[in-house]
Amino acid sequence: MDSAAIDLFEASRGRLASLAYRLLGSAADAEDAVQDTFLRWQAADRGYVEVPEAWLTKVVTNLCLDRLRSARARHERAAGVWLPEPLLEGDPMLGPADTVEQRESVSLAVLTLLERLSPVERAAYVLREAFSYPHAEIAGILDITESASQQHVHRARRRVAAERRGGGEVDPASARRVVEEFLAAASSGRTERLVALLTDDVTAVSDGAGLARRLLRFTTRERVASFVRAGFKPTPAKRRLAGGSPAMYIAPVNGSPSVLAVVDGRVVGAVVFDVSDGRVASLHGIAAADRLGRLNEAWRQHEPGAPVIDAW
Structure with a gap:
């Protein structure tokens, strides 16, 4: 393959990875899908490819759809063990963030909801909301009619809106203050204040530090x-599990304020908050090491500033 073909693919790699991450919710799976797309590009008769960007988008989308329909994905849904992989702010895989729809499409709250859609609904929704593809192009990518694309996006929007806790634009500084107050209340045991900081329809999901067979809801x-x-109450057992006494930082993850527990420069747990109207609408707790790998890579190159709690 000549350098021009390689350069063309590399120019599209970031967009393809961002699309694949939104479809799969896993950075590792997204990277695999992009690499498989490169292999298809390498083997293709590129002289017959009229619009390379469109060809690459169709290939990576359909590879992601195959993964979403796979036995492993069906098992994870049925077993209730799936959570999106969190990414630190600045990760290029988070992709475009110019519009409200683009920013929301990569939040853990929305990525979790997208798992409840059919694979085709999910793809149509992501292509439209996050990448602003017209329905005619979505139809070509998914091999459906333009009318079907419109229907899939409409159903997906309606379902996401119906099940979304909170949502809408939130001032980052205000959201951080809510999380700081929440962390202070949780650490001091002020349960009444914690309750007051939660919305009436709040939800919490946790992987149980990777030890539970199913997600805790x-x-x-x-x-x-x-x-x-109970989760924020320090105990010797939790410190042993974490490998020490973590420092607690607040940092943006997937566009949301998050509490990161860090031991010796390694993130051992993340709690990602969805804040709405000055209260917490949902929480996602992730501590399984296999879901924190890419976040840890980014954290090692990050300048976090002072922790909110020096030693938990």
Whole structure:
């Protein structure tokens, strides 16, 4: 393959990776899909490819659809063990963030909701909301009619809007203050204040530090507050599990304020908050090491500033 063909692919790599991440919710799987796309590009008769960007987009999208339909993906859905992989702000895989729709499409709250859509609905929604593809192009990518594309996007939007807790634009500084207050209340055991900082329809999801067979899910303000208070209460067992006494930082993850537990420069846990109207609408707790690999790579090159809590 000549250098021009390689350069053309490399110019598209970031966009393809961002699309694949939104479709799959996993940076590792997204990288695999992009690499498989490169192999297809390498083997293709490129003289017959009229619009390389469109060809590459179609290939990576359909590779992602194959993964979403795979036995492994079906098992993870059925077993209730799937959570999106969190990415630190600045990660190029987060992709375009110029519009509200683009920023929301990569939040953990929305990525989790997208898992409930059919693969084709998910692809149509992401192509339209995050990348502003017209329905005619989406139809060509997915081999459906333009009318079907419109229907898939409409159904996906309606379902996401119906199940979305919070949402809408939030001032980052205001959201950070809410999380700081939340962390202070959780660390000090002020359960009443925790309850007051939660929306009426709050939800919390946790992978149980990677030890639980299924995700832990909590609803109602009281149950979520109790879960958070127990989770943030330091114990010798938790410190042993973490490998030491973590420092707590607040940093943006997938566009949302998050609490990161860090031991010796390594992120051992992340709690990602969805803030709405000055209160917490949802939380995602992730501590399984295989979901924190890329975030840790970015953290090692990050200048985080002072922790909110020096030693937990």
